[in-house]
Amino acid sequence: MEKGRTVIVGAGGFGRELITWAGDAHLAGRLPPLAGLIDDAPGALDGFDYPVGIIGSIADFAPQPDDRLLMAIGTPRVxxxxxxxxGDRGGRFATMIHPTAVIAGSARIGEGTILCPLSLVSADAAVGRLVSVNALSSIGHDVRVGDRSTLSAHVDLTGGVSLAEDVMVGTGAKLLPRVKVGAGATIGAGSVVYRTVGPGRSVYAAPARTLRAAQPDSAAR
Incomplete structure (x- = not known):
């Protein structure tokens, strides 16, 4: 069991999810106990019933030497x-791997990355620093995920996909094999991406094409 305390950075939706999941990681011996959250909106948890609360603002927070920070901010630039x-104040970001996450022995996970429940990182994949991989998302074999990228829930990065730094991938998006996505790009929720996405570009929707026209039934001729 690590010494010190865990502090969640950000008290939005992802931060609230991490309250439970960080607790699971603590019980599995992977994180120190959770002390609370920091957020510049002091009322961010008003109306919610959680065992921990806001312990300070991001603007004024002074990390202690044994603090382990969990990044709960999804937008890569923020x-x-x-x-x-x-980091300039000496803060250290913890790598959180939920007990139900599945990671291949040949995969590499960067410092400060968060792997949420039932996420998968497959053979020879490489995940950078401060990457967020939400629940039920899959990172296939030989995939590369750049620093600070965010995968929302139910994302599927199939074999050989490459994301540069600071990529945001929306819920339920699927990237087909060997697709490359440039730095700072956004993949909208539910998108199916089958070709290169340039840096800073935003793509949305799931293009559906007719592969074969339906043949008229013989009885209708």
């Missing part, structure tokens, strides 16, 4: 700014 701010 994540980068907050990580830089807290």
């Amino acid at each position: 994540k980068a700014a907050v990580a830089g701010l807290l």
